[in-house]
Amino acid sequence: MSPEPNAGTPVRRTVAYYTSHSDPLPLKGIATDLDVGTFRIKQDGTIILNDIPPADPKNDEMWKNVAALQKSGIRAEAMLGGYGEGTFSKLHKDFENTYPTLRDLLRTHKFDGIDIDIEEEFPLADTEKLIKQLRTDFGSTFIITMSPVASDLSGTSSFSGHFKYTELEKELGGQINWYNAQFYCGWGTLDDTGDYEAVVNNGFDPSRVVAGTLTNPKNCESGYVQPDTLHATLGKLVGKYPAFAGVAGWEYFNAVSATTNPDDHASWYAAAQEATRA
Numbered sequence: 554m555s556p557e558p559n560a561g562t563p564v565r566r567t568v569a570y571y572t573s574h575s576d577p578l579p580l581k582g583i584a585t586d587l588d589v590g591t592f593r594i595k596q597d598g599t600i601i602l603n604d605i606p607p608a609d610p611k612n613d614e615m616w617k618n619v620a621a622l623q624k625s626g627i628r629a630e631a632m633l634g635g636y637g638e639g640t641f642s643k644l645h646k647d648f649e650n651t652y653p654t655l656r657d658l659l660r661t662h663k664f665d666g667i668d669i670d671i672e673e674e675f676p677l678a679d680t681e682k683l684i685k686q687l688r689t690d691f692g693s694t695f696i697i698t699m700s701p702v703a704s705d706l707s708g709t710s711s712f713s714g715h716f717k718y719t720e721l722e723k724e725l726g727g728q729i730n731w732y733n734a735q736f737y738c739g740w741g742t743l744d745d746t747g748d749y750e751a752v753v754n755n756g757f758d759p760s761r762v763v764a765g766t767l768t769n770p771k772n773c774e775s776g777y778v779q780p781d782t783l784h785a786t787l788g789k790l791v792g793k794y795p796a797f798a799g800v801a802g803w804e805y806f807n808a809v810s811a812t813t814n815p816d817d818h819a820s821w822y823a824a825a826q827e828a829t830r831a
Contacts, residue, residue: 590632666696703741737776
C-alpha cells in the first residue's frame with residue numbers, strides 16, 4: 554500500500570470504482586486507489602458484494618487481482634452502500650451487532666480503507682459514530698473517504714445522509730481523508746468548473762475534494778462529460794487550485810477507451826490523470 558503523503562504535501566488521486574469481475578490489472582501504474590464494491594448490509598446483518606457473499610468462489614480471481622494491485626502500490630478501499638436503502642438503516646438500528654461484521658470483512662480482505670457512500674437517511678451522529686469506530690479499530694493509516702453528491706458539499710442539497718456535510722467536516726474532518734464527490738446524475742457536472750468552485754466556496758478545501766465523474770454515458774441518465782471537455786475542466790481546476798485532489802471515475806468495467814482498443818478501460822483513467830498534471 555502507498556501511504557498518504559505527509560500533511561501539506563499536494564497529492565492528486567486517480568480513483569477507479571471497480572464493481573465487476575473485469576480484469577483490473579491494467580490499472581497498475583495509473584490508479585492510486587481502487588474502490589471495490591458494492592458492499593451492502595442486508596437486514597439479517599450479513600454483507601453481500603454485488604448480490605453474492607464476498608467469500609463466494611466467483612470472487613476468488615477478483616480478490617487475487619485486488620491483492621496484486623495492492624502489492625503494486627495501489628490502495629484498495631471497500632465501497633460501502635451506494636444506490637438503494639438498507640445498509641445504513643441496519644447500522645442505525647443495530648450498530649453493536651452489525652458493525653463487527655463490517656470490521657471483520659475489512660480485516661479478512663486486508664482493505665486499506667473504506668469509501669462510505671450514503672444514499673439514504675443516516676443521521677450525522679450515526680455517521681460520526683461509524684467513522685470514530687473505524688478509526689479506533691484500524692488506526693491513523695487506514696483510509697476513510699466519503700462519496701456524497703456534489704450538491705451536498707456545495708450546500709444546496711442533503712441527499713447523502715440528510716445532514717449538512719459542513720457540520721461533519723467541522724466536527725470530524727480530521728478523521729476523513731477526502732471526499733469522492735459525485736458530479737453527475739443531476740447533482741453536479743464537470744462540463745465546466747462552476748460546480749466544483751461552489752463546493753470550495755462552501756468551505757471545502759480543494760485538497761480534500763476529488764472530482765467524481767462518469768466514465769461512460771450508460772452509467773447514469775445525465776452527467777456524462779465528453780473527454781475533451783472533462784480534461785479541459787480538470788486542467789482549469791489544477792490551474793486555479795494547485796492542491797486539487799484529483800479525479801474519480803464511475804466506473805472501471807465500461808470506461809470509454811481513450812485508445813483505439815475499445816477494451817482499454819484503464820486508458821480513460823490514464824487520460825484523466827494526465828489532464829490533472831497540467
